[in-house]
Amino acid sequence: MPVLCRTGCGEKAVLKRPKTGDALCKNCFYHAFETEIHYTITKGELFNKGESVAIAASGGKDSTVLAHVMKTLNKRYEYGLNLMLLSIDEGITGYRDDSLETVKQNRDDYEMPLKILSYKDLYGWTMDEIVAQIGRKNNCTFCGVFRRQALDRGAAMLNVKCIATGHNADDIAETVLMNVLRGDIARLKRCTSISTGSEGTIPRVKPLKYTYEKEIVMYAHYKKLVYFSTECVFAPNAYRGHARALLKDMEKIRPSCIMDIIYSGETMAVKEDVSLPTQRLCVRCKFVSSQEVCKACVLLEGLNKGLPRLGIGKSSKAKKMLEEYNSKLEHSAKERAIQDLNDHKVINGSDKCSSKGKSCKSGLCKSKKKYTEIDNHVNKCCNSDCSGRCKCNQSNDKENEGNTKINTLLEQYGINESSNDSGIDQNKLDVPNNDIVEDLLNQEEDPCSGSCGKMGSLQIGF
Amino acid sequence: MSFCQKCKLVPGTILLRLRDLYCNDCFLTNVSHKFRACIGKNRILTQNENVLICLNGGLGSTILLNLVLNGLALNNHKKLLITPVFFHLIGTEENKSFTKLLIEQCMNQNYDINLCHISEYMIKIKSKPKLNHIPERNEEAHVEMKKKLSDMSSSTRNDYLAKIKRELFICYAKELQCNSIFTAETSTTLAIKLISNLSLGRGSQVQHDIGFCDNRNEVKILRPIKDITLEEIQHYITISQLTPLNVRHAQEYSLQSVAKLFVNDLQQNFQSTISTICKTAEKIGIQNENKHKIKCLICESGINKNQCKLTALEATNYSKIVSMAQQESTSGIGSPIEQQFSMFPHVNKYLCYACSKNYSEMKSTVPLNI
Numbered sequence: 001m002p003v004l005c006r007t008g009c010g011e012k013a014v015l016k017r018p019k020t021g022d023a024l025c026k027n028c029f030y031h032a033f034e035t036e037i038h039y040t041i042t043k044g045e046l047f048n049k050g051e052s053v054a055i056a057a058s059g060g061k062d063s064t065v066l067a068h069v070m071k072t073l074n075k076r077y078e079y080g081l082n083l084m085l086l087s088i089d090e091g092i093t094g095y096r097d098d099s100l101e102t103v104k105q106n107r108d109d110y111e112m113p114l115k116i117l118s119y120k121d122l123y124g125w126t127m128d129e130i131v132a133q134i135g136r137k138n139n140c141t142f143c144g145v146f147r148r149q150a151l152d153r154g155a156a157m158l159n160v161k162c163i164a165t166g167h168n169a170d171d172i173a174e175t176v177l178m179n180v181l182r183g184d185i186a187r188l189k190r191c192t193s194i195s196t197g198s199e200g201t202i203p204r205v206k207p208l209k210y211t212y213e214k215e216i217v218m219y220a221h222y223k224k225l226v227y228f229s230t231e232c233v234f235a236p237n238a239y240r241g242h243a244r245a246l247l248k249d250m251e252k253i254r255p256s257c258i259m260d261i262i263y264s265g266e267t268m269a270v271k272e273d274v275s276l277p278t279q280r281l282c283v284r285c286k287f288v289s290s291q292e293v294c295k296a297c298v299l300l301e302g303l304n305k306g307l308p309r310l311g312i313g314k315s316s317k318a319k320k321m322l323e324e325y326n327s328k329l330e331h332s333a334k335e336r337a338i339q340d341l342n343d344h345k346v347i348n349g350s351d352k353c354s355s356k357g358k359s360c361k362s363g364l365c366k367s368k369k370k371y372t373e374i375d376n377h378v379n380k381c382c383n384s385d386c387s388g389r390c391k392c393n394q395s396n397d398k399e400n401e402g403n404t405k406i407n408t409l410l411e412q413y414g415i416n417e418s419s420n421d422s423g424i425d426q427n428k429l430d431v432p433n434n435d436i437v438e439d440l441l442n443q444e445e446d447p448c449s450g451s452c453g454k455m456g457s458l459q460i461g462f
Numbered sequence: 463m464s465f466c467q468k469c470k471l472v473p474g475t476i477l478l479r480l481r482d483l484y485c486n487d488c489f490l491t492n493v494s495h496k497f498r499a500c501i502g503k504n505r506i507l508t509q510n511e512n513v514l515i516c517l518n519g520g521l522g523s524t525i526l527l528n529l530v531l532n533g534l535a536l537n538n539h540k541k542l543l544i545t546p547v548f549f550h551l552i553g554t555e556e557n558k559s560f561t562k563l564l565i566e567q568c569m570n571q572n573y574d575i576n577l578c579h580i581s582e583y584m585i586k587i588k589s590k591p592k593l594n595h596i597p598e599r600n601e602e603a604h605v606e607m608k609k610k611l612s613d614m615s616s617s618t619r620n621d622y623l624a625k626i627k628r629e630l631f632i633c634y635a636k637e638l639q640c641n642s643i644f645t646a647e648t649s650t651t652l653a654i655k656l657i658s659n660l661s662l663g664r665g666s667q668v669q670h671d672i673g674f675c676d677n678r679n680e681v682k683i684l685r686p687i688k689d690i691t692l693e694e695i696q697h698y699i700t701i702s703q704l705t706p707l708n709v710r711h712a713q714e715y716s717l718q719s720v721a722k723l724f725v726n727d728l729q730q731n732f733q734s735t736i737s738t739i740c741k742t743a744e745k746i747g748i749q750n751e752n753k754h755k756i757k758c759l760i761c762e763s764g765i766n767k768n769q770c771k772l773t774a775l776e777a778t779n780y781s782k783i784v785s786m787a788q789q790e791s792t793s794g795i796g797s798p799i800e801q802q803f804s805m806f807p808h809v810n811k812y813l814c815y816a817c818s819k820n821y822s823e824m825k826s827t828v829p830l831n832i
Contacts, residue, residue, distance in 0.1 A: 007786065017785055019778065019781050020782045020805070022785035022786065028785070032781070032785050036780060036784060039780050040772065040777065043771060044772045179742075180660065180742050181728070181739065183741050185742060185746075209777075242728060245724075246657075249724070250661050250720055250721075253717055253720060254717060256819075257717060259663075259778050260660075260661055260662055260663035260774070260815075260816070260819075261660055261661055261663075261665075263663045263775060264659070264664060264666070266773045267749065267773070268665040268666055268668065268746055269666070269748055270746065270747060271669075271747035272747065
């Protein structure tokens with residue numbers, strides 16, 4: 001006998017919800033999923049009627065589902081919101097260029113206007129170029145800091161009242177753990193609030209705050225939403241990975257721990273005698289900052305001066321670096337003056353590091369070279385005749401990857417015989433259900449259309 | 463050869479955090495200073511007051527015993543001015559030979575130890591602790607306790623056991639006229655405890671569970687070796703030739719065991735992990751500390767009612783409702799259906815979030831007046 005939907009609607013259940021452990025049919029799952037987000041939006045008082053709202057869209061599952069659900073709920077419950085999409089192009093070859101195509105697809109599917117801002121236009125640097133400077137470590141710092149500000153700039157351009165981001169429950173729980181591990185008490189305090197932003201800034205809201213990543217994947221899968229599912233090519237070295245690994249291990253033991261961690265973060269208070277940074281405006285770019293000069297400006301200054309590590313680590317280090325740099329500049333200026341006097345046209349060695357095409361002995365430039373080579377290689381590969389096949393391979397890989405991901409998810413939370421055997425489910429369902437999920441998958445020509453199959457084929461087209 | 467970085471006279475013998483080199487003497491002085499400084503700067507103890515010192519024979523407990531006895535043995539102005547009352551709670555799975563070894567450990571130092579069974583928790587009128595002998599066990603309570611614990615998931619059991627121990631420590635401290643309690647939690651155990659407590663939803667209780675002083679009850683629980691790491695303890699034990707007993711920790715897969723594995727692994731690669739976690743914990747306090755009127759019946763934490771518009775508690779309950787009931791009937795939020803299906807029994811009325819969650823896993827009733 002198949003497992004019936006928990007609501008008593010008479011339909012066969014297709015999945016077990018990780019948050020509550022209830023088995024639901026497809027339609028009841030859609031309803032529960034959407035109604036919960038509606039509850040979060042109304043209870044959390046995220047929007048006011050008639051407002052313009054920008055949805056921060058990356059083309060990934062979270063923002064795609066957010067755009068879809070926002071459109072649905074806006075219509076169903078008459079929020080009266082004017083929704084639009086806002087994307088940031090970091091300039092990451094093999095990742096963002098492809099995912100932006102998905103965003104464009106979203107724009108057409110959901111009939112929302114789309115605005116794309118690029119790092120290149122805003123800051124004069126793409127992430128590829130930044131990584132060539134900084135190396136594989138710490139590059140997420142640049143990307144994160146720049147994106148934060150880029151979203152603010154984009155929102156100001158679109159003249160919206162707030163930005164909705166696709167942060168899900170897993171992301172937030174992960175951030176709580178990471179801030180504890182890093183000892184970042186200021187971020188620990190604000191990372192769980194559903195709406196952030198002080199006076200004079202555009203607030204950000206997180207309608208998916210209580211929505212599990214797993215359910216988002218399932219929703220997108222069953223609804224056959226088109227999204228882009230590749231991890232950023234630069235992400236694997238991020239410190240966040242530790243927190244993520246811990247959360248995944250804990251989730252296996254008790255799926256509800258994600259909500260428990262969020263609850264911990266929400267009810268936690270910072271002692272009164274702990275000094276926290278105050279938010280103000282950056283003196284240079286006039287965007288929100290906790291320092292006199294915001295991090296984005298410091299990082300950018302470092303890049304432009306050829307000191308990419310300027311904004312990484314303690315600010316005291318940055319000061320020291322700048323001093324050294326300035327004295328070096330002075331020094332080299334002096335020498336140049338002397339050399340000019342002597343009619344020599346040799347450029348001082350100490351200057352070489354900051355100028356591009358010259359040879360350099362310091363480690364920084366070496367790493368730069370190495371990564372430029374890699375980039376060149378990637379570019380060559382993409383530009384040459386083999387690009388079709390090359391991309392084809394890539395997308396095939398993605399297809400397989402995505403497929404295994406949804407399969408493991410379905411194994412855990414979809415209801416079929418194997419989930420009973422696996423022993424992962426704490427409340428075992430007694431009755432095996434005959435291959436609902438497999439049938440579902442077989443109905444579709446492309447088994448992965450929901451998660452990435454379509455994407456894969458799209459990519460080849462592009 | 464490199465010299466001790468403290469005295470710079472003697473070659474260093476102990477390398478801490480892969481970086482700091484100490485000689486034996488400086489190291490021992492440093493560890494005992496950490497213990498004394500922790501008690502001294504908090505000014506909580508009054509002169510010669512009775513302090514219940516909880517021992518279990520493990521690494522932390524052995525070092526705590528040693529530090530207290532060293533402090534008492536001093537004959538100068540630095541003498542530790544407390545009257546120790548040693549105490550041990552006998553677990554449900556503990557065998558007699560182990561308990562006897564612990565009694566010996568104490569008797570060898572010419573001190574008495576009070577003993578009690580943890581299953582006394584199930585009995586309303588608790589029997590008095592026995593001195594230097596294993597007290598007789600109430601079999602009925604013992605069986606009931608074991609049954610109750612085996613019904614729970616391992617994560618809940620660990621958490622619940624910690625709460626039981628806390629309650630019993632306080633109860634016997636009162637019995638033995640102590641106003642303060644020393645427990646042997648190290649910075650390593652506290653860092654692990656912080657991570658596991660967060661994952662259990664006890665974020666609002668961090669100050670009491672991880673900090674130096676737990677003053678939820680009039681009997682205060684103090685953690686005097688909270689600044690000493692496991693690494694330091696292991697060195698201390700080798701140098702001082704102490705013999706800790708082999709405490710058997712359950713090797714079950716639980717939130718706590720995962721947190722432990724994680725913290726220890728990360729500490730290997732990032733030597734400042736534990737100290738960072740503990741520093742973070744020190745900065746976490748309690749919301750509106752004086753406004754708490756209701757206390758959780760199990761853990762005595764203050765219950766904060768509806769500080770935020772919406773928390774994970776409401777969101778989880780709402781998820782339960784929409785996945786239980788048919789579509790038409792879910793339109794009304796706050797309907798009686800909400801009470802009926804709540805995943806958190808008695809929450810915010812008698813129990814805190816995490817204890818309520820534990821309670822929902824218990825099949826038999828708790829000795830609570832609910």
